Amino acid sequence: MNAPDQSPLTSDFSPSTSPLGYPTNLLAPAQTYETVNKTIADIPLKPAPGPWWVGFIIAFLLLMMFLVAVTWLFWKGVGIWGINIPVAWGFAIVNFVWWVGIAHAGTFISAILLLLFQPWRTAINRFTEAMTLFAVCCAGLMPLLHLGRPWVFYWLLPYPDTMRLWPQFRSPLVWDVFAVGTYFTISLLFWYLGLVPDLATVRDRAKKLWQKKVYAFFALGWRNSAAHWQRHQIAYLLLAGLATPLVLSVHSVVSFDFSVAIVPGWHSTIFPPYFVAGAIYSGFAMSLNIVIPVRKIYHLENLITDRYLNNMANIMLVTGMIVAYGYFIEALMAWYSGDIFEIYMMINRAFGPYGWVFWTLMLCNVLVPQTLWSARIRRNPVLLFIVALFINAGMWIERFVIVITSLHRDYPPAMWAMFYPTKWDWMTLFGSVGLFLTLQFLFIRFVPMISISETRELVAEPEKANTL
Amino acid sequence: MSETYGLLAEFSTPEALMHAAEEAYAAGFRQMDGYAPFPVEGLPEALGKKNRLPLLVLIGGIIGGLGAYFMEWYANAISYPINIGGRPTNSWPSFIPITFELTVLCAGLTAFFASFALNGLPRPHHPLFSIPEFDRASQDRFFLCIETKDPKFHPNETRAFLQQLNPVSITEVPE
Numbered sequence: 001m002n003a004p005d006q007s008p009l010t011s012d013f014s015p016s017t018s019p020l021g022y023p024t025n026l027l028a029p030a031q032t033y034e035t036v037n038k039t040i041a042d043i044p045l046k047p048a049p050g051p052w053w054v055g056f057i058i059a060f061l062l063l064m065m066f067l068v069a070v071t072w073l074f075w076k077g078v079g080i081w082g083i084n085i086p087v088a089w090g091f092a093i094v095n096f097v098w099w100v101g102i103a104h105a106g107t108f109i110s111a112i113l114l115l116l117f118q119p120w121r122t123a124i125n126r127f128t129e130a131m132t133l134f135a136v137c138c139a140g141l142m143p144l145l146h147l148g149r150p151w152v153f154y155w156l157l158p159y160p161d162t163m164r165l166w167p168q169f170r171s172p173l174v175w176d177v178f179a180v181g182t183y184f185t186i187s188l189l190f191w192y193l194g195l196v197p198d199l200a201t202v203r204d205r206a207k208k209l210w211q212k213k214v215y216a217f218f219a220l221g222w223r224n225s226a227a228h229w230q231r232h233q234i235a236y237l238l239l240a241g242l243a244t245p246l247v248l249s250v251h252s253v254v255s256f257d258f259s260v261a262i263v264p265g266w267h268s269t270i271f272p273p274y275f276v277a278g279a280i281y282s283g284f285a286m287s288l289n290i291v292i293p294v295r296k297i298y299h300l301e302n303l304i305t306d307r308y309l310n311n312m313a314n315i316m317l318v319t320g321m322i323v324a325y326g327y328f329i330e331a332l333m334a335w336y337s338g339d340i341f342e343i344y345m346m347i348n349r350a351f352g353p354y355g356w357v358f359w360t361l362m363l364c365n366v367l368v369p370q371t372l373w374s375a376r377i378r379r380n381p382v383l384l385f386i387v388a389l390f391i392n393a394g395m396w397i398e399r400f401v402i403v404i405t406s407l408h409r410d411y412p413p414a415m416w417a418m419f420y421p422t423k424w425d426w427m428t429l430f431g432s433v434g435l436f437l438t439l440q441f442l443f444i445r446f447v448p449m450i451s452i453s454e455t456r457e458l459v460a461e462p463e464k465a466n467t468l
Numbered sequence: 469m470s471e472t473y474g475l476l477a478e479f480s481t482p483e484a485l486m487h488a489a490e491e492a493y494a495a496g497f498r499q500m501d502g503y504a505p506f507p508v509e510g511l512p513e514a515l516g517k518k519n520r521l522p523l524l525v526l527i528g529g530i531i532g533g534l535g536a537y538f539m540e541w542y543a544n545a546i547s548y549p550i551n552i553g554g555r556p557t558n559s560w561p562s563f564i565p566i567t568f569e570l571t572v573l574c575a576g577l578t579a580f581f582a583s584f585a586l587n588g589l590p591r592p593h594h595p596l597f598s599i600p601e602f603d604r605a606s607q608d609r610f611f612l613c614i615e616t617k618d619p620k621f622h623p624n625e626t627r628a629f630l631q632q633l634n635p636v637s638i639t640e641v642p643e
Contacts, residue, residue, distance in 0.1 A: 034608055178569040249568060
């Protein structure tokens with residue numbers, strides 16, 4: 001193999017900033033095809049670095065805790081959780097909505113930004129698509145665990161069964177099954193389609209026979225033919241177009257689970273847009289929480305430049321404002337409706353027994369993100385990481401507030417009860433984080449975590465990488 | 469000529485490959501393909517490649533949508549009608565979310581599987597994989613392969629034609 005002598009260099013641009021002081025580079029200077037290939041494709045081919053093992057072991061232990069919690073749940077039933085009547089929807093549904101929300105940033109980055117020709121998706125789309133897949137896995141498990149008899153979960157699917165029953169297609173809970181199922185399938189296809197050419201790159205760079213064989217198997221014999229690229233690109237674009245309405249529809253359907261019910265605090269038309277904005281908000285926060293450490297550990301600063309972090313922070317700021325507006329409208333509509341139950345729900349939410357949770361939510365989701373107005377914080381990975389953690393926690397608390405405070409005081413005061421999570425609730429929540437992180441760690445270990453072919457395209461067209 | 473797959477010319481830039489593709493098409497070659505580590509804009513068109521994928525995806529989506537609505541209508545209005553609050557059993561607004569989801573699902577499955585099927589993938593082996601330099605098609609080199617099944621193919625003349633395009637190398641690909 002002779003040296004890559006004539007590859008274009010990105011040396012014609014140096015680190016630059018926009019007039020407002022934002023970083024504009026999508027690639028560091030002096031990147032060639034070979035540096036890009038080497039930086040990304042050699043990670044799965046080489047032994048894992050120390051921090052990977054530390055992270056993976058912690059994640060794996062959390063996953064084992066999850067399995068313990070789930071096994072005990074299957075043995076004893078949902079009574080081991082803190083749920084009761086009226087709070088029949090406890091942590092499982094809170095976790096479900098939280099995880100589905102986190103998934104949304106991946107699709108937003110990979111599909112919507114692709115259709116809008118935003119080149120700053122290139123270095124983060126693979127990560128976030130993987131994040132989408134794993135978050136949907138965690139999300140999909142939650143309602144199944146919440147079923148009293150999870151082993152008959154397939155009753156949710158329409159199939160000609162011997163009882164001659166069908167799912168009730170007028171119920172939002174059945175819509176959910178289709179929405180989440182479609183979302184997972186489309187995300188998986190989209191992710192794998194984009195991955196095939198990169199697996200071929202890893203195959204061609206692999207030195208060990210077993211590595212060559214494994215990657216060759218998954219690369220499906222991809223040979224970079226122009227005719228193949230053409231169909232691949234069209235299929236990719238069409239899948240992006242198909243995934244785009246999914247970003248908006250999946251969380252809208254999830255919000256219908258609430259807003260179609262006549263529960264004060266749920267029955268609201270603001271729910272679909274407010275849920276979708278919150279989903280993208282938490283998804284970007286989770287992406288930052290993953291991208292920032294990975295960028296550091298694998299020295300990917302040349303490919304994931306500060307501009308990515310800055311842009312992601314900007315999106316969080318915008319969606320955070322939409323979410324804050326949603327909180328405001330919820331309170332306003334409660335007052336404006338003149339309905340005593342709505343008004344009472346809102347007062348109880350802010351000043352009742354769960355008031356402190358509500359104000360923690362305001363701190364995490366409304367107050368802390370305002371720091372993102374500062375360009376210095378947007379460009380500081382450590383501070384950005386901390387802000388993103390606040391938002392992730394805040395979005396989980398938001399779903400807690402929506403689910404629990406709306407339910408725990410039913411119409412007649414005889415139907416009032418408090419919800420206290422048990423240790424099994426907490427183990428399921430943190431265990432699902434373990435499942436998510438374990439999958440994420442395996443992904444960054446074995447799969448090229450940045451799209452190599454798209455990054456090579458950026459190298460070939462440096463002017464694209466350097467525009468605002 | 470049955471033991472040769474074609475002649476493979478190697479280039480170091482996408483522009484050189486584009487130029488070669490245009491020249492080869494103008495010279496009347498049709499059974500050929502370009503190989504590049506990323507989609508080069510305009511290359512498939514320069515090589516005269518066409519595809520029908522969007523039409524198939526549209527058909528997949530329509531089948532998914534109609535199928536979904538039919539399923540919901542049949543299940544809730546014909547096979548097992550239940551009166552819920554006096555609403556019509558065929559309450560179409562409630563059937564829209566699933567109709568939409570299955571439209572997207574079927575169109576997406578079609579896009580994915582049809583793109584691979586039309587590409588003839590998965591295909592574990594291909595004559596080009598026996599060329600060691602071809603490993604760089606997925607990394608940093610650009611290739612044009614004129615296949616022997618092209619009626620205009622002639623071992624020496626085609627090699628001379630490729631030579632005047634200034635490639636980095638020319639390799640004969642065994643079948």
